[in-house]
Amino acid sequence: MSKRSVPATNDFCPQTLFLYGTYKEDNTPNFGLFCWFSYYWDTELGVMMCIGEDKLTRDRIRQNRIFSANLVTEQMLPLADYLGNTSGYDEGKMDFELETEEGSVLHVPTLAHSPVVFELEVAQSFRTGEGEVFLCKVRNVLMEEGLIDAKKSVEERIRGIAPIHTTCSTYFSWDGRSLGGWGSPKEAFKPVGKTS
Ligand SMILES: Cc1cc2nc3c(=O)[nH]c(=O)nc-3n(C[C@H](O)[C@H](O)[C@H](O)COP(=O)(O)O)c2cc1C
Numbered sequence: 373m374s375k376r377s378v379p380a381t382n383d384f385c386p387q388t389l390f391l392y393g394t395y396k397e398d399n400t401p402n403f404g405l406f407c408w409f410s411y412y413w414d415t416e417l418g419v420m421m422c423i424g425e426d427k428l429t430r431d432r433i434r435q436n437r438i439f440s441a442n443l444v445t446e447q448m449l450p451l452a453d454y455l456g457n458t459s460g461y462d463e464g465k466m467d468f469e470l471e472t473e474e475g476s477v478l479h480v481p482t483l484a485h486s487p488v489v490f491e492l493e494v495a496q497s498f499r500t501g502e503g504e505v506f507l508c509k510v511r512n513v514l515m516e517e518g519l520i521d522a523k524k525s526v527e528e529r530i531r532g533i534a535p536i537h538t539t540c541s542t543y544f545s546w547d548g549r550s551l552g553g554w555g556s557p558k559e560a561f562k563p564v565g566k567t568s
Pocket of ligand 1: 389402403404405406407408409422423424425427428429430453455456457458459460461538554555
């Protein structure tokens with residue numbers, strides 16, 4: 373295979389997307405979109421993730437040391453793209469109807485429509501210039517019941533939820549179709565205003 377050196381990049385290395393849920397100071401939920409998320413092992417499974425630069429999610433995680441990570445599926449993509457392209461510092465980011473539930477173990481907001489949700493507590497963090505790396509304990513995993521049904525093959529179960537993967541600033545369906553560049557699916561997001 374003939375290869376060439378290119379500037380540092382993770383292009384063509386697909387990543388999974390998660391919406392991180394935190395409570396704001398007024399105890400209402402905020403969600404942001406993140407892909408620098410992976411796993412490590414000490415005596416148990418842990419999550420490692422990185423947040424670059426100032427953003428509301430990072431402020432809230434620094435403050436409370438807990439958050440949820442909600443797997444993003446194809447059905448959730450317009451919402452996820454909106455939440456990843458709208459700053460939590462913008463007043464009104466979360467002013468729409470969104471079905472959230474309290475975590476089962478931690479006081480974190482979770483998304484009712486995400487099929488896999490981690491409830492995470494920060495164990496260690498360190499700053500890397502503008503960024504910050506977090507090592508997190510998995511306090512709970514909430515999984516849609518259909519995913520636990522071992523009568524179905526893994527292929528059938530994962531096809532059923534259709535997680536998004538992303539690379540080259542482009543979203544891809546589970547079966548490999550392009551779903552548009554970052555910032556484009558949000559055009560299909562039609563928020564319904566809060567009634568109360
Ligand atoms: C596809 C995608 C993936 C992203 N992944 C990350 C990430 O891993 N780390 C990060 O710091 N920001 C990431 N962002 C940017 C945040 O989602 C964005 O800054 C968002 O506005 C943060 O919301 P908040 O201010 O409510 O926390 C990503 C954005 C997109 C569109």
